[in-house]
Amino acid sequence: MSEIFGVPVQALMGQLMLGLVNGSFYAMLSLGLAVIFGMLNIINFAHGALYMMGAMFAWMGLNYFGIGYWWSLLLAPLGVGLVGILIERSMLRWLYKLDHLYGLLLTFGLALIIEGLFRDQYGVSGQPYSIPEELTGAFNLGFMFLPKYRAWVILASLTVCFATWYVIEKTPLGAYLRAATENPQLTQAFGINVPLMVMLTYGFGVALAGFAGVLAAPALQVSPLMGSNLIIVVFAVVVIGGMGSILGSIVTGLGLGIVEGLTKVFYPEASATVVFVIMAIVLLLRPAGLFGREK
């Protein structure tokens, strides 16, 4: 078996794939955060909890109502999106004119409450959620075995991320969104219902997190803590990419997943910290992030 820098190609490719899978989750979550921040000016700390909620909805759907994976992939994000809309209407909209800090504190509190509710019901241990039959097994690529479910996660995430990017950057609806982000008052004066768009944007952003949660359910265990474990890294990704940049958050998410994977191969001791080291360096050299614009 061939080697690269003394590492078997099999192992290298395996970690690279795993890195891409993690990166897919980072990308979807940081994309949602970027979209929400751009439009609402709120750093959504509840994002991890809503990701967990997506996974829990899938698990609950299966165990209480017999709703399978594919339907969950559609219904759980819708459910999370609705929860998001309720949160926006009842709480967030009072904070838009205040400092970021208030939104951060409120959503942090919400994250604790949501997590607490699920912990109270389900404890902290993970619940298994099996991979749908169509996606069990692996492809034999010759140089490695690629588990089908991992390939699916990467494909689904890339599709969703780039579809989101396309809609925002290339369509009339996206032009409304960009206009409302840049100058909400004027956009309202043109007759565009900005408050409605803000509400739907938050709903969509958290639905993305819910979607990521359902994708994660079979890959990881479903547990009330899965969100808080992930969200810290995702915030580091957002800081590195630059808050509010759409393409930046996608590219940074995937890129950092790969970097993490490679670190696991070449210097495993640093794999848990490499993202934070990169964050520190980026903050020193480019405080606005790799893709962010200085204000």
Add this chain to the structure above:
Amino acid sequence: MNGVAEYLRVTDLHAFYGESHILHGMDFRVNRGECVTLLGRNGAGRTTTLKAILGLTGRRTGSVMLNGREVISWPAHRIAHLGVGYCPEERGIYASLSAEENLMLPPQVASGGMAVDEIYAMFPNLGERRKSQGSRLSGGEQQMLAMARILRTGAQLLLLDEISEGLAPVIVQKLGEVIRRLKEKGFTIILVEQNFRFAAPLADRMYIVEHGRIAAEIGKDEVEQKQTLLNEYLGV
């Protein structure tokens, strides 16, 4: 359409930004097809008047009748749909949108808006620069674009805030021609201006704004006779 009907009537309009009380009972009207200018010194409250009509200030009291409807309590996004187009101070071109996206952004609010070809014929530069990012346009191009994008929507009442400000004389002259053409087409126009020389020949009536109130109204044919009054208010 009735040629003498009022398009806009503002009565005892007060407006606030937070705690600051900016408009202190504005009273004026604009008839259909008229071009009216609001003149006044810096900080007199002219921009605030336009914003208050559009629902973009803080608290407001009094009355704003648009096309026969009381809109003082309407949310901002509904007002444009009564046929109002807004060209803000500083032009309000979106930097993150291309020139063409800026042009196409405002939704149709009434039928009978100008066709895109007609707009590009009126502002040839915009056609050439349609793919450019909004932030890359020159000041003159931005001003043309800010005007053009509200002509597309079918709006019949145009609120134009300081469109001549900071532009080269040729461009100001070109804008004057555009306003004249729009008047011929039957648009109703409110011109907020500092530039008396620009506004005076275009306006059917002038209002002088001072300290958030109308201080004087001057008809087109009274300009010479009220010259001293004008000098006093505007330092022309």
